[in-house]
Amino acid sequence: STIVLATRNTKKVPELRAVLAEQGRTVEIRTLAEYPDAPEVVETEPTFAGNARLKARAVAVHTGLPAVADDSGLCVDELNGMPGVLSARWSGQLGAATGDIDDANLRLVLDQMADVPGERRGARFVAVIAVAIPQEGSADPAEHVVDGTLEGQLLTEPRGANGFGYDPIFVPAGENRTTAELSATEKNAISHRGIALRRLSKRLSEVL
Numbered sequence: 001s002t003i004v005l006a007t008r009n010t011k012k013v014p015e016l017r018a019v020l021a022e023q024g025r026t027v028e029i030r031t032l033a034e035y036p037d038a039p040e041v042v043e044t045e046p047t048f049a050g051n052a053r054l055k056a057r058a059v060a061v062h063t064g065l066p067a068v069a070d071d072s073g074l075c076v077d078e079l080n081g082m083p084g085v086l087s088a089r090w091s092g093q094l095g096a097a098t099g100d101i102d103d104a105n106l107r108l109v110l111d112q113m114a115d116v117p118g119e120r121r122g123a124r125f126v127a128v129i130a131v132a133i134p135q136e137g138s139a140d141p142a143e144h145v146v147d148g149t150l151e152g153q154l155l156t157e158p159r160g161a162n163g164f165g166y167d168p169i170f171v172p173a174g175e176n177r178t179t180a181e182l183s184a185t186e187k188n189a190i191s192h193r194g195i196a197l198r199r200l201s202k203r204l205s206e207v208l
């Protein structure tokens with residue numbers, strides 16, 4: 001069978017691929033690079049699940065194939081769960097202007113957390129993954145939604161060059177290294193995305 005990864009974030013693709021491959025499934029994994037006309041989805045929903053479903057559904061309808069979408073982000077306790085669903089666009093125009101959106105986003109979080117002591121620097125990464133599966137004779141794809149969480153703490157200075165987004169300022173609970181200092185394999189083994197994907201894989205083997 002074939003599935004399409006419904007993401008325009010090129011850093012998510014290898015993480016999604018690696019975990020799906022690790023399950024030993026014989027699926028052909030396509031990306032949106034093969035579907036340049038796929039509709040651009042505006043993330044209008046207030047929840048990760050809502051946005052993941054929007055993205056998966058749009059690509060399933062466009063391609064006629066099962067589509068997997070990830071909506072994810074960093075939720076900071078001291079910021080009442082923000083940036084949350086806004087994680088990719090937290091720095092707004094500032095990030096667009098500097099060209100390095102990931103760096104602008106994490107700098108803004110560090111600024112907002114500047115005077116916050118260690119014991120109040122708790123945060124978590126959340127990933128919600130939706131799969132939409134086209135159904136014969138119906139305009140509505142079938143949907144499955146799974147999630148994963150990684151608890152941790154925010155540093156005051158970025159460390160490490162792996163991963164993407166907020167990885168350089170996030171230290172998982174029980175670790176000394178940031179997720180940007182972990183190898184891809186180490187990150188996938190514990191990450192919100194890895195957890196969600198392994199849950200999804202189980203589900204997919206029942207429905208695909």
Ligand code: ITT
Nearest residue numbers: 007008009070071072073074087088164165166167
């Ligand atoms: P798609 O919607 O096309 O998949 P996107 O990057 O816009 O790409 P999201 O709306 O889900 O995706 O935003 C996710 C953001 O959350 C991402 O850009 C990072 O800033 C942050 N994030 C999510 N997972 C992360 C991870 O594993 N490590 C670091 N930051 C992460």
